[in-house]
Amino acid sequence: MAGKPAKQRRRAAKPRVREEDVFLNIPYDARFENLLLAYIAGISAFGFAPRATLEIPFGQRRLDRILSLIRQSRYSIHDLSRVQLDRKAPPTPRFNMPFELGLTVALERAAHHSWIVCETVPHRIKKSLSDLDGTDAYIHGGTVAGVFRELGNAFVGSSRQPTVTEMSRIYRLLRVHFRSVLKRAGAKDAFNARVFEELCVRASKAADALAGLND
Amino acid sequence: MRQPIRVDNSRPVTVYDTARILGVSKKRTEAIIREVERTIHRDAKTGEVVIRTKGWENTPGNHSSRNGRKTSKTASASRKASR
Numbered sequence: 111m112a113g114k115p116a117k118q119r120r121r122a123a124k125p126r127v128r129e130e131d132v133f134l135n136i137p138y139d140a141r142f143e144n145l146l147l148a149y150i151a152g153i154s155a156f157g158f159a160p161r162a163t164l165e166i167p168f169g170q171r172r173l174d175r176i177l178s179l180i181r182q183s184r185y186s187i188h189d190l191s192r193v194q195l196d197r198k199a200p201p202t203p204r205f206n207m208p209f210e211l212g213l214t215v216a217l218e219r220a221a222h223h224s225w226i227v228c229e230t231v232p233h234r235i236k237k238s239l240s241d242l243d244g245t246d247a248y249i250h251g252g253t254v255a256g257v258f259r260e261l262g263n264a265f266v267g268s269s270r271q272p273t274v275t276e277m278s279r280i281y282r283l284l285r286v287h288f289r290s291v292l293k294r295a296g297a298k299d300a301f302n303a304r305v306f307e308e309l310c311v312r313a314s315k316a317a318d319a320l321a322g323l324n325d
Numbered sequence: 326m327r328q329p330i331r332v333d334n335s336r337p338v339t340v341y342d343t344a345r346i347l348g349v350s351k352k353r354t355e356a357i358i359r360e361v362e363r364t365i366h367r368d369a370k371t372g373e374v375v376i377r378t379k380g381w382e383n384t385p386g387n388h389s390s391r392n393g394r395k396t397s398k399t400a401s402a403s404r405k406a407s408r
Contacts, residue, residue: 130338157337159346224330246327266329267331283376308345314343
């Protein structure tokens with residue numbers, strides 16, 4: 111390394127793992143909008159910062175940036191609910207979620223990283239991804255309350271222990287602000303970088319208020 | 326078996342941390358905070374945080390003494406103009 115120019119050394123440096131980042135691997139699907147808001151509300155209530163590939167613009171180095179995002183997040187949540195074919199022609203299953211889970215599992219061996227898998231239907235993952243045999247998924251049943259319940263089951267020993275009611279309050283706030291956020295971003299749905307960032311900041315502020323912090 | 330994650334977040338993120346991590350500007354963060362504060366209030370009796378679901382977009386930002394009523398700036402301006 112000593113002989114390499116400074117620019118190359120910088121590129122080779124590993125990204126710092128952020129203890130507060132939770133990488134969210136979910137389907138970007140209009141029918142999943144409620145659950146995206148639920149995940150943002152729940153993760154923020156625990157005092158974490160949600161991260162997602164929504165932040166990354168499409169481009170040549172997208173895969174590198176996804177890897178970097180996973181590597182710098184201390185935790186990750188992989189929702190493998192969408193295994194069916196989509197409606198758009200040609201009908202295809204969505205491979206992004208299992209692909210990013212695979213990247214995470216590979217990275218886990220080298221980096222300090224913990225992950226969980228969430229699903230809507232019990233036992234389906236045994237068929238859809240049998241390689242994960244021995245790792246049971248958290249089943250949220252496709253509901254907002256289910257996501258809150260399962261996040262509470264998954265995150266143990268957190269300094270903030272929000273109740274389902276508290277997470278629901280943050281979710282309600284996001285719902286109340288949602289149209290205004292979409293309008294300001296000129297977006298049609300939540301699966302947009304600016305909308306995602308705005309929702310996360312709002313959820314974090316609400317979580318601070320619920321935790322009794324005066325900023 | 327479901328493996329829970331034993332988390333270590335002895336210092337939970339604040340809204341400013343989240344904004345910095347996600348690359349939201351300070352100006353935008355302050356504007357978002359003001360908007361959220363307009364929606365949230367603490368119930369004086371129970372001490373619980375309550376989310377207002379209606380009318381938060383039309384209320385003034387940092388004048389809590391006005392109790393959510395619209396400012397009368399425009400009314401007084403038009404009165405002055407009519408004199």
